Amino acid sequence: MNQRLLLLDGHSLAFRSFFALPKDAFRTDQGQYTNGIHGFVNTLLKLYADTKPTHVAVAFDLSGGTFRTKEYAAYKGGRADTPEEFKGQIPLIQEVLDALGITWLTLDQYEADDIIATLAERGVKEGMEVVVSSGDKDAYQLVNDRVTLLYPMPRSQMLEMTPEVVKERTGVTPDQYPDLAALVGEKADNLPGVPGVGAKTAQKWIAAYGSLDGIIEHADEIGGKVGASLRENIEQVKLNRKLNHLLRDMPLEVSFDELKPRGVNREAVHQLFDTLDFTSLRPRVLAELPLAEGDTEEAGESMDALEAVMAGPGDIARWLGGRSTQRLGLYILGSGEPARGDVGLLAIADESGQAIVADRADFSEEDEASFVSWIEDAEAPKVIHEAKAAWHAIKGAFNAHLVGVDVDTELAAYILHPDQRTYDLADLVARHIGIALPDMEADELDLGLSVGGGAANGPGARAWALLPLATVLSGELAKRDSTELLNSLERPLMTVLARMEDRGIAADVAVLEELRSAFDARVTAAAEAAYAAIGHDVNLSSPKQLQGVLFDELGLPPTRKTKSGYTTNAEALTDLYAQLAFREDDTAVAGREFLGQLLEHRDAIKLKQSVEGLAKSVLSDGRIHTTFQQTVAATGRLSSTEPNLQNIHARTEEGQRIREAFVPGDGYESLMTVDYSQIEMRLMAHQSGDAALIQAFIDGEDLHSYVAGHVYGISPSAVTSAQRNKIKAMSYGLVYGLSAFGLSRQLRIDRSEAQQLMDDYFERFGAVKRYLDSIVAQARKDGYTSTILGRRRYLPDLTSDNRQRREAAERMALNAPIQGSAADIIKIAMLSVDEALTSGSLTSRVLLQVHDELVLEIAPGERDAVRELVETHMGSAVDLSVPLSVGVGVGANWRAAAH
DNA sequence: CCACACACGTA
DNA sequence: CGTACGTGTGTGGC
Known part of the structure; x- marks a missing residue:
């Protein structure tokens, strides 16, 4: 054979x-x-x-x-x-x-x-x-x-x-090749050849004398410099030939x-590929190499078990009929956008591998009733990837409220590995259960298209794969003691967030339009004045073109380097402006005018873009529906997209006017903001156990004055505002892993003064220093940091040989437990506030979360009750060795609700 | 058309 | 050479 x-x-x-x-x-x-x-x-x-x-x-x-x-x-x-x-x-x-x-x-x-x-x-x-x-x-x-x-x-x-x-590539036959290599030498093996002899000469000799032996035999007949060279190096050549002979x-x-291949040991491959973090190779190995005997039919891991059928009218009702209390996988193709959700196709699968795929458009009344009652049955366990998106899709398509999510595989994967940008279902399935899901064609992803039998494979396989995937992920979480974090925090929070997104926040479009026009006027004026100052137009939004103006035309001194030139950021522009302050030549005058107008333009165009973006995102209900990302921030924070409502201007007067456009909607009378004050420093005090810092919070004094008083050895009342500001910067910097260099740069003080400040600080708050050191040491040992709820962040770079990477990882390690614990706490508070509002039959509701702040919409007459409720529930979210101080404000818009 | 860099808003 | 994010714009590659 x-x-x-x-x-x-x-x-x-x-x-x-x-x-x-x-x-x-x-x-x-x-x-x-x-x-x-x-x-x-x-x-x-x-x-x-x-x-x-x-x-x-x-x-x-x-x-x-x-x-x-x-x-x-x-x-x-x-x-x-x-x-x-x-x-x-x-x-x-x-x-x-x-x-x-x-x-x-x-x-x-x-x-x-x-x-x-x-x-x-x-x-x-x-x-x-x-x-x-x-x-x-x-x-x-x-x-x-x-x-x-x-x-x-x-x-x-x-x-x-x-x-x-x-022969074609070397000019000699395979068995002659070692002869040629011996003459020419092999650099990779550190074998020197005959000086002056290259491939061409060697080929010629081999052709003439047949082999190296022949060449050596006739070495005397070879004339010229190369002949002499050969004779001088004959011993090396013989050695080369001996060594390169296999x-x-x-x-x-x-x-x-x-x-003979013994076949793949599935279990061993899974285990090994888990530790190697191999995703894409896993299904290929299992598919392309022969499996070991007895390892071919592993329950739940072979797609052979899958039987997907397309549903006709009435089929969904019949299919769900006998299975409504079983754990089922649900996969939805559609839109998961808040307030605009829709279902195109959906697939449901059971543990045995039976799957049904249905087009929303083909649902009969009976199907719909059956499906909705299943969706709204808290006792009907569902496994879904991206359950929040499914919540919106179902709300949009069926006006039903998804409950009974047993496992959201995306959330589970996030808890296991919070540092990935995305959690693609097919990747997870490949990684954790070693199966390559069939690709889904782009047209299958479109909504409402008629679907042939083949198209059922994608959604059907996905619904089916969810169940074994959930089992594997749950097992991993249990091994790591993270089940509670998922089931008692993130999973219920998913629904709270879905409802917040669904509500949206009312926007006053008239205010937005007024601001847009005001900011636009500022943009135009600044741009024209900037052009006038230098005598020509330039794209003020192009750093590259700005560099031409600043450093070539105006001859200003170079700023800090970036990857592609010199920075033109606001800090650097302000520096340049200051450098021109004492010059009165024409260039300096033009430069100052240009820089001033450029900064004004930056400011104004940012405000304008911000307002325009918000205006565009107002839906027909007059509200802005952000999406909270629950699985993107490595620390456990939420983020907000489309639009981002967590970075609405707050610091400047002009910026704050944008917050005036966020208002209570119909049926509500005010907005309320509730925020944790200095939650990160409180966590620092709690986690470090520093007695002085804890005392500061218990006494309820002005934190930064108190800390400054200690550092400078004076009474808090004697602290100057300059001293307070320095200490405030230092305290915040600590949370981010600040260095003396960074502190000196931020405060624009000498490196030595910054170092002295840090030394004094740590002298007075020694436990803080010890705590920070211990975090990094522990993380290096474990490979991850942990928050108060045991949320992990893996930081493999802590042991990197690359100093930059290692130090960056150390700063992340310092920050992650603090930022992440603060995230844990406000998530607990959101669950508890939401629950209290519901069970208290209050109409007021939570709309937004901005890391340490909640924004609520207050129904008429509920203000005082809600104030007390949020103070209680946010203040008691966790029990720390310092009080959790909560500030509350109420007003006719977001700005007025600040305090 | 897409990925990247830059700039800048928030906590 | 301070953490965590998202968005808009310009630029240069494909």
Whole structure:
């Protein structure tokens, strides 16, 4: 029979991958680099698919010497040390091979290529077709009509080297190649060739004398400088030839039976790929390599079990009929936008693999009633990816309120790994249950299209995959003790957020329009004045063009460098302005005018864009419906998009006018803001246990004056405002991992003064210092930080060799427990406030969250009751060693509700 | 058309 | 050389 033997040089292929793939993109939580492993497995899969071998072996070099280094100490000398990031990947590749059921070999004193040469020789003798893949040119000599070499090329291409191709590329036959290499030398192996002899000369000699032996025999007949050179270096050439000869008779104690792939051990692959963070390779490995015996039919992990059907009218009702209390997976294709949700297609699947896919447009009355009662049944457990989006889709399409979400797989994945930008369902399924979901075509993603039988596969498979995915994720969470965080905090919060988004906040479009026009006038005036100052137009929004004006035309001194030139940010422009203050030449006068108008333009255009963006996002109900992102911030915070209502101007007078456009809607009389005061410093006090800091909060004094009094050794009442400001900056900076350099820059004081300030601060608040140090130490040990609710953030860079990355990770480690705990606390408070409002039968409701602040819409007559309620529930969200102080304000708009 | 850089708003 | 985000604009690659 046709037997084919595939032989790989493991080290050589992995090393190429290591340099081909960006190492920082392949790094696990634990700091292990995996680019070489990933590339190797990828190459292996490709070779396997291309060659369909019956036998496979991977050969590795051993570290330490070989017979070649004994013979010639300089062999492969002069190479740079193996990169630290590559070491350690080889043993992991060998573990992967074990899991894949593929044999790998090493042999003391010999190189991978010797093993390959030996096996190739034996394979040919057995009548096999042999395919070798190695990036080592020495392997050329193995090529013949039964042995093909696949030589790796850039962009993961493989060059198929037959004897003809070798001849074409080297000018000699495969068995002559080592002769040629001996003459020319091999830089990679530190083997010098004959000076003056290149490939052309060597080819000519080999053609003339047949082989190296022939050349040596007739060395005296070769004239000219190269002849003399050859005669002088004849010993080196002989040595080269000896070293580059691959041994074909190694004592390998391996039989061809052992080289037959043993099949993939699923469990081992899952385990290993989990620790390696491999997502995309997992389904490929399982699909493209043979599975080990008894490992083919694993319950719940094979898509063979899936039976998806398209629903006709009445089918949904019938399907749900017998299953309404089972745990079911629900997948929705549609729009999950707040207040504009809709369902195009939906799919529901049960644990047995039965799935039904339905077009919303085909729902009968009976289907709708059955579906809605299932959706609104809290005892009917549902598994959904992005449940909040599903909530909106269902609200929009059925006017029903989703309850009974057992697992939101997106939220679960976020709790496990909060540092990913997105949590794509197909990626999670591939990663956690090792199945490649069928791609969904773009037209399947469109709403309301008629759907043929084939299209059911995508949604059906997704609904089906949710159930095993939820089981795996729940298991991971339980192992990590994070079940509570998901089920008691994030999952119920999802519904609270959905309702907040659904409500939106009323906007006064007349105010927005008035502001737009006022800001627009400022923009135009500033732009014209700026053009006048320099005598021509310029795009004031183009940093590149501004650099031309500032540094070339006006000859101003360069500012801080950016990646693509010099910064033109407000801070730098203000500095430049100050530098021109004492000059009265024409350029300086023009420069000052230009800079002043540019700053004015920046300010005005930002305000204008902000107002325009808000105006555009007002829906027909007169309200702005933001989307709160519950799974994007690595610290556990929420974020807000489309539009972002967490960064509405608040600091300047002009900016605050924008907040006047946020008003109570019909049926409500005011807005209320409730915020935590200094929650991060309170957490610092609590977590550090610093007695002085705790006392400050218990006494309820002005924090920054109190701390400044301690630092400067004076009474708080004697603290000047300059002293207070410095200490305030320092206190806030601590939460962000501020350095003395950063503090000096921010306060525009000497480095030494900043250092002194920090020293004095830590002298007085020693526990704070010890706490901050301990956070980093603990995080380095564990690999992650934790909040008061046990929310983790993984920071593998804490052990990076790269100082910048490491220090950045240290700052994140300092900040994450504080910022994240504050996020935990306000989330608890949101649940508790929401619950209290509902159970108190109040109409007032929460509309927005801005990290440490809630914005509520107050119904007539409820103001005082709500004030008391929010003070109580926010103030008692958690029990700390310092009080949680809450500020409340009420007014006719968001600005007026500030306090 | 898309990704990136820059600038800047919030906590 | 202070954390966490999102958005608008310009730019230069494809």
